[in-house]
Amino acid sequence: LVEGTETRAGRTWWRSAESVTASLVAVTAVKSLAQRKRPNQADPPDPDLWRQGSEYESFPSGHVTIATAAVTPFIMEYGRDHPAVWG
Secondary structure, three states: OOOOOOOHHHHHHHHHHHHHHHHHHHHHHHHHHHOOOOHHHOOOOOOOOOOOOOOOOOOOOHHHHHHHHHHHHHHHHHOOOOHHHHO
16 A cells, blocks of 8 residues: 555555455355355265356365455566566
8 A cells, every 4th residue: 555556566566455355256156156166065076067056165175266366466567577486
């Protein structure tokens, strides 16, 4: 918030926040459509079980989605200057 949108870093932080917000909306929608059980909830585990009920929300992973959404704007902004961030 201190940086605002006047600096490169500030714009990138805001893009990251917007990306996380949009990703949260998208992942919530997809979870409600997929309704996939976690592996420890299926006996036996079956990767083909979809639409198992609204109480199941293991797919897609919210943690991975948020982490990816948060770092992607930084990778896109600084990747040309510091190619190691692509790794």
